[in-house]
Amino acid sequence: MIVLGIDPGTAVTGYGVVVGERMVPPRLVECGIIRTRPRDSLASRLQEIHAGIAELIQRHCPHVLAIEDVFYARNVRTTVVLGHARGVILLAAANARLEIAEYPPAEIKKAVVGTGGATKEQVQFMVARLLRLKTAPEPADASDGVAAALAYLMIAALPRIDREMDARPARTVPLRR
Amino acid sequence: MIVLGIDPGTAVTGYGVVVGERMVPPRLVECGIIRTRPRDSLASRLQEIHAGIAELIQRHCPHVLAIEDVFYARNVRTTVVLGHARGVILLAAANARLEIAEYPPAEIKKAVVGTGGATKEQVQFMVARLLRLKTAPEPADASDGVAAALAYLMIAALPRIDREMDARPARTVPLRR
Numbered sequence: 443m444i445v446l447g448i449d450p451g452t453a454v455t456g457y458g459v460v461v462g463e464r465m466v467p468p469r470l471v472e473c474g475i476i477r478t479r480p481r482d483s484l485a486s487r488l489q490e491i492h493a494g495i496a497e498l499i500q501r502h503c504p505h506v507l508a509i510e511d512v513f514y515a516r517n518v519r520t521t522v523v524l525g526h527a528r529g530v531i532l533l534a535a536a537n538a539r540l541e542i543a544e545y546p547p548a549e550i551k552k553a554v555v556g557t558g559g560a561t562k563e564q565v566q567f568m569v570a571r572l573l574r575l576k577t578a579p580e581p582a583d584a585s586d587g588v589a590a591a592l593a594y595l596m597i598a599a600l601p602r603i604d605r606e607m608d609a610r611p612a613r614t615v616p617l618r619r
Numbered sequence: 620m621i622v623l624g625i626d627p628g629t630a631v632t633g634y635g636v637v638v639g640e641r642m643v644p645p646r647l648v649e650c651g652i653i654r655t656r657p658r659d660s661l662a663s664r665l666q667e668i669h670a671g672i673a674e675l676i677q678r679h680c681p682h683v684l685a686i687e688d689v690f691y692a693r694n695v696r697t698t699v700v701l702g703h704a705r706g707v708i709l710l711a712a713a714n715a716r717l718e719i720a721e722y723p724p725a726e727i728k729k730a731v732v733g734t735g736g737a738t739k740e741q742v743q744f745m746v747a748r749l750l751r752l753k754t755a756p757e758p759a760d761a762s763d764g765v766a767a768a769l770a771y772l773m774i775a776a777l778p779r780i781d782r783e784m785d786a787r788p789a790r791t792v793p794l795r796r
Contacts, residue, residue, distance in 0.1 A: 485713035525702025536662035
């Protein structure tokens with residue numbers, strides 16, 4: 443199972459390609475960033491992001507694209523621009539018929555660190571640890587891309603019984619008093 | 620000058636192709652909508668929008684893509700999803716090396732009707748009038764796409780002196796009392 447994890451951004455989009463197999467620790471294949479020039483128009487920056495992701499997909503043939511959700515906003519304008527970037531990334535994934543997994547940031551942190559309120563440093567520490575790297579990938583955007591890929595593998599690896607228990611309806615056998 | 624005007628949306632994207640020439644009234648070539656299925660994933664809806672716009676560009680060879688801005692929001696989530704749609708539309712335009720003109724909704728209304736606070740009905744009335752149509756294009760999304768294209772032509776046709784006067788710094792000659 444090859445997963446392409448993405449931390450989307452118009453200025454810097456981080457990515458990580460991680461291979462996961464049953465009973466074997468995940469392995470980092472490649473990570474990095476797609477950086478666009480602030481002076482360029484939004485349209486040509488989107489073009490670069492789309493071409494960069496399409497090239498990664500072609501080179502690594504991932505099964506899944508795992509990506510952060512962006513449906514929360516402090517600054518509406520920033521988030522809407524981010525939506526543009528996310529749009530062309532999802533398009534590249536759909537064109538290549540990849541499975542797409544979307545996670546809110548807190549879910550990625552929870553899957554990788556164990557708590558949704560984890561700090562950036564804790565995420566980086568666990569990314570390095572899970573992939574047996576000496577240090578976390580730099581810059582932080584690349585590390586966040588890798589974290590999204592790891593989140594997919596960690597959530598997929600959860601023991602089945604957990605998920606079945608979540609899905610089972612609560613029993614309503616009255617207790618004696 | 621062939622202009623492709625777009626009113627972006629994830630559910631319905633309206634478009635209009637308008638030809639404008641010096642001293643000749645603008646002419647409507649085609650208008651319509653790209654409608655996507657609500658049940659489909661966001662990624663495959665983006666794929667349809669992108670393919671639809673790319674096909675229009677290929678068929679009509681416009682010089683310019685005129686599109687509404689979306690950087691204002693009542694509902695952040697809706698606006699961010701709209702950003703995704705806008706992203707793949709701008710990508711199609713950039714891939715075809717079109718000039719891109721972006722206008723806030725009020726600027727489109729001002730160019731077409733004369734006031735930024737115009738109602739939807741006023742815009743439709745003026746779209747029909749400017750293009751010498753018996754009725755405004757239906758549905759309203761198609762009409763809004765046409766309005767974006769007309770806005771580009773109307774703004775481009777403004778007499779030069781107006782724009783120079785806008786650009787000239789205000790004089791500060793004190794008045795006698």
